[in-house]
Amino acid sequence: MPIIQVKAKPNSRVSLLSQQADGTWLAQLKSPPLDGKANAELIELVAREFGCVKSAVLVKSGAGSRYKRVEIPD
Template sequence: MTIFQVKVKPNSKQQSMETEADGSLKICLKSPPVDGKANQELIQLLAKKFNVKKSEVTIKSGLYSRNKLIEIYQPET
C-alpha cells in the first residue's frame, strides 16, 4: 500500500503529471471539478501510471480540495 500527496489542477488544456520538490505529485487534468469528473480522471490516470485497477486507487482525503491524499493498493508479488 502506497500513500502520497497530490496537487490537482482541473480544467487544464493538457493532461500532465510531474513530481514536486517536496515529493508530491502535481497533476493537471482536462476535466472540470464538477460532479466528480476531475476525481474520476485522476483515479483513471493514477491507475494507468501505477499499473493497477481503478478500484485499487482511493482518495483518502481532499475529495473536494485541490490537495489530496491518495492511497494505492499494490498486491504483493
C-alpha cells in the first residue's frame, strides 16, 4: 500500500488537501488538534481525494505531530 507524506495545518479557514512541488501533501484542516478531531478530518480529506473509503485510510505515524505518514489503498 502506498504511503504519502502529509503536513497538517489545523485551525485553518478552509478544509483542503493539496500536493506540493516536492511530492508531499499539505492538509489544511478546519478542526483543532484536540481529541483526534484534526486526524479524523484528515482521513476524510484523504479518502475523498483518492476515492476510497475512510476505513481504508490509516495514519501510520505522526498522529500527534504536524508531519504524518498516511497509508492509502492501491
